[in-house]
Amino acid sequence: MVFRLIIVLFFFSVGVFSQEKFTKHKISKGENLTVIAKKYGVKAKDIQEANPNAPKILKLNSVLLIPNKNAKSAQKSTPSIANNTSVNTTPGSHEVLQKETLWGISKKYNVSVDDLKKANPALETEGLKIGQQIVIPVNTAAIAENTAQETEKPEIISSTDVDLEVKVQPKETKYAIAKKYGITVKELERQNPSIKAKLPVGYVLKIKTTKEKADAVNALNEPKTLLDESFGSEPQIADNNTTVKKDSTFVYNGNHSDLIDQIIVSATENIGTRYRSGGTTKAGFDCSGLMFCTFGNFDIKLPRSSIEQSRMGTKVASAEAQKGDLIFFKTNGRRHINHVGMVVEAADGEIKFVHSSTHGGVIISSTKEPYYQRSFSQVNRILE
Numbered sequence: 001m002v003f004r005l006i007i008v009l010f011f012f013s014v015g016v017f018s019q020e021k022f023t024k025h026k027i028s029k030g031e032n033l034t035v036i037a038k039k040y041g042v043k044a045k046d047i048q049e050a051n052p053n054a055p056k057i058l059k060l061n062s063v064l065l066i067p068n069k070n071a072k073s074a075q076k077s078t079p080s081i082a083n084n085t086s087v088n089t090t091p092g093s094h095e096v097l098q099k100e101t102l103w104g105i106s107k108k109y110n111v112s113v114d115d116l117k118k119a120n121p122a123l124e125t126e127g128l129k130i131g132q133q134i135v136i137p138v139n140t141a142a143i144a145e146n147t148a149q150e151t152e153k154p155e156i157i158s159s160t161d162v163d164l165e166v167k168v169q170p171k172e173t174k175y176a177i178a179k180k181y182g183i184t185v186k187e188l189e190r191q192n193p194s195i196k197a198k199l200p201v202g203y204v205l206k207i208k209t210t211k212e213k214a215d216a217v218n219a220l221n222e223p224k225t226l227l228d229e230s231f232g233s234e235p236q237i238a239d240n241n242t243t244v245k246k247d248s249t250f251v252y253n254g255n256h257s258d259l260i261d262q263i264i265v266s267a268t269e270n271i272g273t274r275y276r277s278g279g280t281t282k283a284g285f286d287c288s289g290l291m292f293c294t295f296g297n298f299d300i301k302l303p304r305s306s307i308e309q310s311r312m313g314t315k316v317a318s319a320e321a322q323k324g325d326l327i328f329f330k331t332n333g334r335r336h337i338n339h340v341g342m343v344v345e346a347a348d349g350e351i352k353f354v355h356s357s358t359h360g361g362v363i364i365s366s367t368k369e370p371y372y373q374r375s376f377s378q379v380n381r382i383l384e
Contacts, residue, residue, distance in 0.1 A: 022050060022065040027058050030360030032369055034352075040066045041098055041130060057370070096132045099268060103261030107184070109136050113257050127345050162214050166205045173299035174199050175259070182213040185262065185297060199299075259298065260324035260383065264344050267294040267354045267362075274361040285356040287340050291326065294342070295382070302382075306340040313380040318367070321346040321379045327353050327367075329375040337377050341365070351379075 025036060033044040048054070050065045058064075094105060102123070106113045117123050119135040128134075166177065174195065178188040189196050192205050267290065276284020280293045288306040295302050303309050310328045321327065321343050329339040341355030344364060351367040367373055 021068055023068045025064050025066050027060060027062050027064065029060060030357065030363070032058065032365070034366055034369075035360070035363055036064065036066070038098060038130075038364070042067050043130075092136055094134050094136050096128050096130055096134060098130055099271070100128065101261050101265050101268075102128060103258065103265055105134070105136075111137055113261060125347065127347055160211045161208055162211050164207045164209065164214055166207055168199055168201055168203045168205060170201050172199070172201075175262075175298045177205065177207075180217060181207050181209045183207070183209060185266075256383065263294060263298060263324055264342070264354070266297050267342055268344065268364070270294075270356075270362045271354070271364065272362060273356070275356050275358050279356075285362060287356045290354075290356045290362060291340055291342060300382070307337050309340055310337045310378065310380060313382040314384070316379050316381050318351065318376070318379055319349070321351050322381070324383055326380045326382055327351060328377045328380070329372060330377050331371075331375045339375070343379070 023040065025040070027036075033047055037044040037047055046067045047064060050067050054062075054064060094109070096105075102113050102116055106116055115137055116134065119137055123134070164181070166181075168177070174185050174188055178185045181188075183191075188205070188207070191208060195203065195205070270282065270285065270290065273282055274284050275286065276289075277286050278289065279285045280289040285293065288302075288304060288309055291306075291309060292302050292304055302312060306328065309326060313326065316325065323343055323345065325343040325346075327341050327343055328337045329341075330337055331339050339355070341353035343351055343353050345352040352364055353367075354362065354364050356362045357365070365372055367376055
């Protein structure tokens, strides 16, 4: 009797130990290692190591063991509370979270994307990785930290904000206007909900920005008005951030990586949205509809179908793929292109892309997956 009791206790302790270290996950339709890893905030390699006997092609309804990082994070959080510090709030450093981009981090700490890349040279080749510690310039990190902790600071900042009324001129874009007044397209749409679908010429926008930015814009506008009147010509806005279509490629004059980061953020915000044939809204997207809508948010007009989109821009080798490029496939044995996505990361011969798939809706996939490796067709550069 005592022997049986010992055996029961042994198996119970083993079960508890395994539950602390692993979480069981039942594979659903359309899931792959990359999707599952992102869902649990772990690396695909960690899942492979925890399941050495798992087949390379995952089977529906089979069970995988997912390394459980909650216990570790709980242990780490206890001393951090005692010391009133944490990894994310350490001055001069930032831990990359799921779905974060360089653009989002730069806005959080009020620095430019270029400054972050200079402080972290590895980002140019390796890109962002979940859990990665990146260096934030110390002076700006301190400003961001103080702003979050001190209650008086927001009042001082808000007191310098001014409300402007801006009339939309012909050929102006949402992105150009947002950039001009130091805000994002998303913030511009939040302040003016009626322009989400379309930006009508003559519409009066209400824009809240800093007094310094408003004064700078006014100073730029004044000499232009005098110059236009003296020559008797129509006013022309000299914007260094205009997008021009040239031979089916959009030539962008300004901070190129800044625009691409914003486009990627716009696309990845739709992750989890279901697939819908012919869809171009958050109610559902098809593959070309997601690209059409995403680039359209920045006033870059793409054709509606994937085959037509494949004729846009400049065709580049897969080894030269960059963030923001369109990637095309011929799926299900088709002879012509019938699927499209957008590159969000390209490194070590692997291309990760966001797209709307028939089985999983808006997700991020990889060319390392056998299905997309077989059906890959080409990469087109839309922005130069």
